[in-house]
Amino acid sequence: MNKTIGIILAAGFSRRMKKDKLLLKYNEKTFLEIIVEKLLNLKLRKIILVVSEKASLEEYLNSLKYYPTIIIVYNKNPELGITSSIKKALEEVVNFRIDFDSLMFFMVDQPFLSENTIRKIINSKKENCIIVPKINETAYNPVLFSKKFLKNFFELEGDIGGKQIIKENQNSVIYINFEEEEEFQDIDTPEDFSKIK
Template sequence: MSLISAIIMASGFSRRMGENKLLMKYNNKFLIEYTLDVISKCNFKDKLIVTQYEKIKEIGENLDFKVVKNKYPNRGISESIKLGIKNCEESEGYMFFVGDQPLLDKKDIEKLINVFNEDTSFIVIPKYKNRFGNPVIYPKKYKEDILNLEGDKGGKSIIKSSDKIKYVDVCENTLFDIDNIDDFNNLLKRETVYEK
């Protein structure tokens, strides 16, 4: 049985994109579907998606994710993080995903989980060369700190104050995310998303 709950944050406004990037189509699928598909193939104690969007709620429910409606997305990313923690089962660790990483690699997710399971007191962060990104696993001992986050602050403040962090090498694709239209166009130039 997995010790970890997966929390997917999908409440953002995509202001830099000008439209909801998670519902942009790539190879006839919504971007969010790639993220959810690969997570659904991994073994988690709980799989939960936090969103303000009806369409994403529908997609999540079709893939058997627990869906939590974010009624206050204007409060920033901290609201999604807190809703995720409050609504999932008590777990040894909480793995936070963003919805705009369509090239996430299942093997990398499993590698991060395995490293966490070796010692569940460490925060586990993926890296490629000098870049760090999501998904990050937080041990349950940080639960209260997470619930005290405010505004548009994510978990970086928790990471900065922790002395128990493990960085895990992942492939470049896993950290690829869509922040703007250039990133999306870069994605479209690729032939296809490889099978996980």
Template sequence: MTGIIILAAGASSRMGSAKQNLLYRGQTLLQAAISKALQCDCEIVSVVLGANAAEIVPTLIGLPIKTFFNERWKDGMGSSIAYGVKELLIIHPNLDSVLFLLTDQPFISADHINKLIEHRQQGQIVTSAYNNTLGPPILFDKVYFSELMEIKGSEGAKKLINKYLNKVLPYPFEAGAFDVDTPEDYERLAGKY
């Protein structure tokens, strides 16, 4: 059983507005990520909100997801990872794995997410590989839950990937190299894709 956690708590400081609410192909970036997650073979889809939650929540009404509010979002992505895992395990204590998605990778597909879930093995980290790096979407087996809940600040999950490189299973996702962080990125997304 896999739980999906969409990390959407950031302030989008480089964008200048809540990038979770940017429109692309008739949906917000966050709605699109949720839509793809809901098509996957998972037990539950959850979203961790923080900054701009008041603007974002109205766009999520009626969606079959669980929403968590990380009051410590200013501490960085690590705090949202830890908080999301803790809250998800309260609802679903028997999860075998968690998969993290970001809202700013517009080319994530349900097919790619399902491939990560299908490749899950006990004790492994299944990560996306693009642009000569490893990153999200990324799936962690339950043996990493306690360490995920200890992540702090802006560390993100990279620390665990580097610590357990021999347990990492990379899965190609070249489209993951494009993310939307700045107004220029959004213009390229709107104009080219």
């Protein structure tokens, strides 16, 4: 059984995009639908989706409640940054006593990320490690953290997210090399989005 928990961090304000990224569409599907569908196909242990209370796509979010592997979490204070969303997700992991061996964090703005790439990262996991995809000297999301680092996330402050844990635990980091930079592209601005329409 795949014991990786996928955590989709989707409670941000999309300030650079100037509109809700959850509503953006590629090939007739919203960015959120794209990543959720891929993670469902990979049969992860659980999928935890963190959204703000003002999240759009209410009908779609309601439809996800019928999937036993999906947990939807509402972050009431997304202005506190990505760390607040991470902690909200991990509180669910602890409260539900979910049996898992690793945590993998996803953004909604990487529509080209393939199931095969996600699978390769998961299959590279080892005990007490952090798996980071890399092209040349640039690191990308999604990053996988072994269960060992759960407590480190609860100790985080501010808006830095998992970068701080990676920085402080370089001896535990395994970099996995990839070649297709487009797969990891973030769609952050209207200009980025106009190029993929």
